[in-house]
Amino acid sequence: MAFLELDQLSAFYGKAQALHNVSLSVASGEIIAIVGANGAGKSTLLDSIMGLTRVTGQIRLEEKSLIGLSAAGIVRSGVGYAPERFNLFPYMTVRDNLLVGAYTARNNVSDNIAVVHKLFPRLQERANQETSTQSGGERQMVSLGRALMTSPRLLLVDEPTIGLAPKVCNEIAVALKRMRDELGATIVITEQNANFAMTLAERLYVLESGVVKAEGTVDELRNDERLTAAYFGH
Amino acid sequence: MLQIIVQGLLLSGLYALIAMGFTLIFSVGRVLNLAYGAYLLIGGYIYFTVSQTLGVPKVLGLLLAAMVGCLVGLLKYRLLVKPLKGNHVAVEISTLILAVVVQAGVVFIYGDSSKILLPIVPGVTQVAGASVTYNLLAATIGSWAILFALYWFVRKTHVGRAMQAVSMDTKGAAISGVDPDRINMFTWGLSGMLGATAGVFFASYTQLSPSMWVAPLIIAVAVVIVGGIGSIIGTLIVAHIIGFMEVLAVAVIAPELRGVFTMLLIIGVLVIRPQGLFGREEL
Structure with a gap:
């Protein structure tokens, strides 16, 4: 049984179709990456899982449909989301940003904060700093931390390394692996950086113009020309 | 001078309360609720009817006014604002029309003459002389x-x-598990409650009349424009600027010019610093 299953998912912005019959499945405890160039539909795919776009098709989490649920309802179902633009609350402190994430998981606040601080000690040091004054790497950590505060079983992470220094990318990669290994989270990331995706994920889906062009394990796709084509065209 | 300071401080506190409900809606829902003054009107008249006419204890009258204000806020959001979501011009025109309709309803029920709302707490005292x-x-x-x-x-x-x-950040809130629609609904109810409560205090400070919704609306708009995107601290500060300006205008220049400086301040800030004195998105 797939933990997360997308079946013939199409997504629309007005009349424009951004995803075309995307099907994929993720096993429990797996890390998969959706890779592709700018505009391939990666962020739309994650937004669609979160109920933020108009879709047709089916999205199931442990066989329960997420279609028709609000984003808040999907969070309550156990899905956490760290979006590409972070969507943090700029004039709130790091701590308050994390506490907003606890809105639906109020019984686990102290445990979840302890986990976040363990993964990202810098967030504890800067608990009272407004996120508007933070670096991109720190904001990414707050974004991931806020998603963890929802007690997710499935974590969606959109472009976790975009604009970040290599050292920070490594920190993020280590944290994501620990979230899977220590917390048991299933993780779906999107990445433009295929090398980063291949170091982190077990399986890849190659997305191009809203269509899945290839899928397979990292070893299967490492030298696959469809992966190259997704970035550089035919 | 001392009288001006004391009066300024006291009036500013009332103005801050008047403006707060309006600020909340503007901040959370990004809506200029031009029917906000109607909450004050409804609150004042409910209190007048219940406590002054029917003799119900004042605290109960105040609570009932607040509850009716809350209910009106909730209904306004559900029946007017939510269906027009995203169309700011339509929302603003509709809320303004609603205020006029409420005024007409008050005239129909109570007549168009002013009424004196007896002081909630009668008497006079000395504060710092x-x-x-x-x-x-x-x-x-x-x-x-x-x-x-x-x-x-x-x-x-x-x-x-x-x-x-x-x-x-509405999207950020939604992916954190917050339902923005519920929060908006709650805020509209809270705003109605605050507005109706402020209406009782305001009417007991001035008088009760069907047109009493206009002056508080101008104060509230001024606070939002001068203060920038709604903030509780910003609202307090700007309410004090406006409160002191009005007290000074009345005491030093002429009572007729009481509200004029508030409007001039709005124009001045719009021209010089359109984002407001505290122009940032916070609450």
Whole structure:
């Protein structure tokens, strides 16, 4: 049984179709990456899982449909989301940003904060700093931390390394692996950086113009020309 | 001079309460609720009917006015604002029309003459050598108590933080598990409650009339424009600027010019610093 299953998912912005019959499945405890160039539909795919776009098709989490649920309802179902633009609350402190994430998981606040601080000690040091004054790497950590505060079983992470220094990318990669290994989270990331995706994920889906062009394990796709084509065209 | 300072402080507290409900809606829902003054109108007349006409205890009258204000706020959001979501011009025109309709309803029920709302707390006292009515003092203390409670609520509770979150980034709030629609609904109810409560205090400070919704609306709009995107602290500061300006205008220049400086301040800030003095998105 797939933990997360997308079946013939199409997504629309007005009349424009951004995803075309995307099907994929993720096993429990797996890390998969959706890779592709700018505009391939990666962020739309994650937004669609979160109920933020108009879709047709089916999205199931442990066989329960997420279609028709609000984003808040999907969070309550156990899905956490760290979006590409972070969507943090700029004039709130790091701590308050994390506490907003606890809105639906109020019984686990102290445990979840302890986990976040363990993964990202810098967030504890800067608990009272407004996120508007933070670096991109720190904001990414707050974004991931806020998603963890929802007690997710499935974590969606959109472009976790975009604009970040290599050292920070490594920190993020280590944290994501620990979230899977220590917390048991299933993780779906999107990445433009295929090398980063291949170091982190077990399986890849190659997305191009809203269509899945290839899928397979990292070893299967490492030298696959469809992966190259997704970035550089035919 | 002392009289001006004391009167300015007291009036400013009342103005802060008047403006707060309007600021909340503007901040969380990005809506200029031009029917906000109608909450004050409804609150004042409900209190007048219940406590002054029917003789129900004043505290109960105040609570009932607040509850009716809350209900009107909830209905307004559900029946008017939500269906027109995203169309700001339509929302603003509709809310303005609604205020006129409420005014007409009040004229129909109570007539168009002004009524004196007896002081909630009668009598006069001395504060630092200045004469102050107990009523204004009670209104100010009540306003400050409500504002402190509101500040605590917004900063320290999950729902309050969710209100801040929605005001800053709706998508960010939604993916954190906050339902922006519910938070908006809650904020409209809270705003109606605050407006109706402010209406009782305001009417007891001035008088009750079907057109009494206009002046508080101007004060509220001024606070939002001068203060920038709604903030509780910014609202307090700007309410004090406007309160002191009005007291000074009345005492030093002429009572007829009371509201003129507030309007000039709006124009001045729009021209010089359109984002407002505290122009940032917070609550």
